[in-house]
Amino acid sequence: MTDQAEGYTTADGRKIGGVVMEMKNITLRFGGVVAIHNISFDIREGEIRAIIGPNGAGKSSMLNVISGFYTPSEGEVWYKGAKRPPMKPYEVARQGVARTFQNIALFEGMSVLDNVMTGRLTHMKAGILPQMIWKGRAEAEETENRIIAERVIDFLEIQHIRKTPVARLPYGLKKRVELARALAAEPTILLLDEPMAGMNVEEKEDMCRFILDVNDEFGTTIALIEHDMGVVMDLSDRVVVMDYGKKIGDGSPDEVRNNQDVIDAYLGVQH
Amino acid sequence: MLYRTAGQYKTSYASDQAVFPVRQDAILLGIILLLAWVIFPLTASEFTFQTLLIPILIYSLAALGLNVLTGYAGQLSLGTAAFMGVGAYACYKMVTLMPWLNPLVAILLSGAFSAGIGVAFGIPSLRIKGFYLAIATLAAQFFLVWLFEKWGWLYNYNSSGAIQVPNLTMFGVYVAGPQASTIVQYYVVLVVVSLLTWVTINLTRGTLGRTWKATRDMDFAAELIGINLMRSKLTAFAISSYIVGVAGALFVFMWRGAAEPNLFDIPLSFRILFIAIIGGLGSIMGNYLGAILIVGLPVMLNTVPEALGIHIDSATVEHLNIMIVGSLIIFFLIIEPHGLARLWALIREKLVIWPFPH
Known part of the structure; x- marks a missing residue:
């Protein structure tokens, strides 16, 4: 399904373009704690990309790396075909990366x-x-x-x-x-940090509709973190799954759903 | 009834973004301006000019400057008086070094010096916030007052150590010094205060104002939506200190006539902070309301009981004044942290729908 150079067409017939942002071997450390360990993935033009994972998997850290709030300890962020030098969050925002926050800010x-x-x-x-x-x-x-x-x-x-x-x-x-x-x-890329957190079903449905409409109307590329699995699987075109700071899955919702590592991470595994 | 807004439709964004989208507000401002520009000068006595009108305007301007920094940009400052001092001393040096300089120009330029010093002392705000920043600005307060005292060049090596305002003329009329008439000085103050208020209104409702308010309300979110916090904070320090510096120059040149270093000591800083708090942080009008209260209260305590035939000696008036101002501050901090301006906004909200409750 994923054609690296050309982009792809989604199940509902939207054309997804080339890579807008690419994370290459990102590692983020806080002292001895490794929040993100050697993760690579890309975000393509016009797609809805989800980052999921259990609590403490490093999703928010990843979003903060993308929005420039954290500078990765190792690895590179490529944006619009160029390596992004270390920059302040406001400079990243001026390049066309906007975001929302988990706790409303x-x-x-x-x-x-x-x-x-x-x-x-x-x-x-x-x-x-x-x-x-x-x-x-x-x-x-x-x-x-x-x-x-x-x-x-x-x-x-x-x-x-x-x-x-x-x-x-x-x-x-x-x-x-x-x-x-x-x-x-x-924005070129819109980052949503748990847009559905703390909402009731009706509000969630509204929010889903808005996210899809934004993507549809403005062609905005969206990267989101969300806990509600139903929502994520319905909304997103491709999903990155993280666990303990590592990437354990990447692909379409269906691929991810059937990935044994992902199932283990979410449901636990018998030792 | 008086404030009914029904029927006032906005057909363009420009008209919706006007300073007074509601017609009654514009009328009210018109009345105030008429009072300030025509009625008061025609009717006020020398005493009223000296004890009420001129100081109220100058204190409002200083509070306005502080409000830009503390109320709009959220950076607490306790160094207001010192920045006023910088403005006053800069103005003094300019008119003594360059006697040909137009005094109005000198006053407006003196703000530039305090703006520069303000930015320098604002640099700690890039790393520290809240009370800690307040302490850092307190350093400015002590350091600058010490400088005014020790650096003889600033007061032209006077034996008294104080600055004396010389006679200054503008277009052949005395505007400062012992020869100047009060009404001329009142108009100079009024021109400067009106101009700077208008500029501040424009700044606070536009791009820069939003940048400041965003910095105040949630600094990390501000940075993540593209605001350069350093620039936001430093412009706030610069513009705030500019206004405060001009207020300081007016304070000495148009009102006091002379100044010693300790005039700019911390009680003056507190006084201006009180005006801003009681008036309302994050509001323009509040500064005027606060200044009217703080400046007017002692005058009222002095004159009203006298007129009613009750004799209170001046020491008691002083104490009463301190007690009343003190309790007002506590009252406002608890009941209405947004000050008199907020009270007026609430009254106005009620007036718009009056006589109905909703």
């Missing part, structure tokens, strides 16, 4: 609209002088970016709360606002 003191607008900050270039007088580029940018932010707000169906302070929102909506903030950046 919204800006609680701001309205939903302002939160979504912060997602546009990487696209706003006006100097400090035009900003001071609210003229010229600053004023024009504000409206241009508002249009994009509003499109995302529309898309995620949160129009009715756009002026509400985030602190007043319920959990499920906060998760959606966080997705909106990440989407507003118009």
Whole structure:
């Protein structure tokens, strides 16, 4: 199914393109603890890529490596065909990698609209002088970016709360606002850290729909971590399975489901 | 009824993003500006100018500067008075070295010096947060006041060790020094305060404001969505210190007329912090409300009982003032941490739907 050079076509007929991001032999150590041990995988353009594994497998660490929060102890991250030098998280974000967080990390003191607008900050270039007088580029940018932010707000169906302070929102909506903030950046790769955590079935279904729609509408490449197996198997095109910092499986959901190592990791193994 | 917003439709994002999307707010501001620019100058006495109007404006400006740093960018600072001092001394040096310099230009330039010093003392904020940062800014407070005292060049080697504001003219009119009339000084202060307030409103509602607020609310998330935290924090220090420095120059040149180093000691820092807290952190208007309260309260305690025929001696007034301000701070920290500005916002919310409860 996976054709290394060309990409592939998914079961539902979407064309998946070439490699956008490639992790090559990533190892991440914290002192003596090896969080990630020699893992390689790639993320292709337009696909939904899941990283799964039991608790403590190193999934979040992996996501943090991708988003530049951690610098790998060994190994290379290749992005858009070039090796990524060690860089600060904000530089990675400016290259087009946006993410959400496992524990919601919204800006609680701001309205939903302002939160979504912060997602546009990487696209706003006006100097400090035009900003001071609210003229010229600053004023024009504000409206241009508002249009994009509003499109995302529309898309995620949160129009009715756009002026509400985030602190007043319920959990499920906060998760959606966080997705909106990440989407507003118009990222090349969208990283979702447990987008469904703590949600009820209905909210999960909504979130799944949004993830699929985002992928479909904007063609955004998505890499996600999720615990809900049903969700992962339904959503994703390819799955990386991690256990104790090692990669134990990689492939389509069906391949992974039948992989003996994966079954052992999840169900335990008789010694 | 007065604040009903029904029927005020927004048809463009630009109009929705206006400073006052609600018409009544704009009218209210118009009334305030009319009072400040026309009515007060026409009616106020010398005493009112000196004890209320001018100090309220200057303290509001200093609190505004602090609010940019603490309220918007979330970096706690206890060095406000020292940065005011930098502005005042810079202004003094400029007008004595270059007597031809327009005093208004000198005042606006003096902020640049405190901005530079502010950035230097803001560098620790890249590594430390919260109370620890407050202690680091406290170092600025002590160091700079010590410098004002020890570095003779700053006060032109006066025997008194204090700076005396010389007579300064602008377009043939005395604006500072013993010869200047209060009303002229009031207008100079008003021009500067209005200008900087307008600039700050623009900055805080735009890109930079969002960058600061994101840094304040959740710094690691801010960094992961593409904000350069170093730049965000240092611009906050620069702009905050600029405003505070200008406020310091006004403080000495337009109000006090002279300054000793210990004028810029920590009680002044606290006073401005109190204004910002009572007024409301993260708000522009709050600075004015806070300054009106903090500056106006002692004046009121002094004059009102007198007018009612109750005699309270000045020492008691002083104590009463400290007690009331102290309890107000505790009250606000517990009941309404967002200060007077938040109270006004709540009242306004009620007014919009009045007479209905929802």
